Amino acid sequence: MxxxxxxxxxxxxxxxxxxxxxxxxxxxxxxxxxxxxxxxxxxxxxxxxxxxxxxxxREEKKTGIDLSAYKGVWVFAEQRLGKLMFTSLELLGEGRKLADKLGVELSAVLLGYEVDGICEELIHFGADRVIYANHRLLQNYTTDGYTKVIADLINEKRPEAMIVGATNIGRDLAPRIAARLNTGLTADCTKLDIDEEQRILLQTRPAFGGNIMATIVTPKHRPQMATVRPGVMKKLEMDKSRKGIVESVKVKLNEDDIRVNVEEVVKSAKQIVNLIEAQYIVSGGRGLGNPEGFKLIKELADALGGVVGSSRAAVDAGWISHDHQVGQTGKTVRPKVYIACGISGAIQHLAGMQSSDCIIAINKNPDAPIFSVADYGIVGDLYKVVPMLIEEVKKLKEQN
Incomplete structure (x- = not known):
């Protein structure tokens, strides 16, 4: 230049x-x-x-990559202790759409040790092929082990796109793979699509505190990689009649490749709320006035058979733990029913729950932004409205 x-x-x-x-x-x-x-x-x-x-x-930088040699969409199938994570099912649903638009095969990449039973499950939820790496050193997740195996597979089989769940493991693994392969990675995507003419993955994520949505592309490197927030995509219904291919691959991995040994896996004694899979969520915000208000929120959630959520304001105030937080810096959810109690509706919170099937908002302020996305809005004191809802839910249960 x-x-x-x-x-x-x-x-x-x-x-x-x-x-x-x-x-x-x-x-x-x-x-x-x-x-x-x-x-x-x-x-x-x-x-x-x-x-x-x-x-x-300016001289155009040449990557030396033959883009036409890369075909197929891959989904990282995350499992822990032999159980497939729900986020992986969501990614398969989205990966199915992307693969169909490109007219290519959808593959689920499964790493572990003697987790053969998961392979059929992945096919039933949309995968055409399961690339199964079975090795004792893959029994527990390690950054070094998983990165090496997946990077080797990508170099050998050359997929054009790979999506990973933005879980604790996914956020650790995906950037390491991208760096090793010298390709791009878009983190925490909330939408994926395909430019069918150019065969480019359109990766959309919130930017500037959620005030805009940025669409990012990787036009000159492969694979195109993205992590996707749990709860954003919709999983397909299980189809046990689906047939697919389970490809067991030879793993080139030894103990010298892994710098950290996992001596023991200890489960948390504290029960973590499962917002991602919940069908009913009742969330409280600053409008509760004090932490005691969450007792009422929990009573309604229990009556519905749901879980308790929260806005960031309530978490920052110390009223409830972070694992209950819904929003851009918390969990993204899409339950059947989402009830927002005393939540004004900051854009960061809306980004995490506006895809819910039915949204019910309870707020004293008729101009609260939460009402702009609500299917049903109740203007009133939540301490009067919520007990009435609890009573009605209990009556309906007794009748049924």
Missing amino acids: SVTILKDKCRGCRLCLKACPFDAIKMEDGKAVINYDKCTNCGACEASCRFESILVE
């Missing part, structure tokens, strides 16, 4: 001198001159010139 000043167009306005961050431009005989010893070819001068007298010639 080089910078050239067209002397016949230069007016000597000195705007480029002010714009250059490296003091690489000086004036000679009323014209701008480049000091190539200082110039870094950043292009700031070109952008500042009003008279099109500066040209920056």
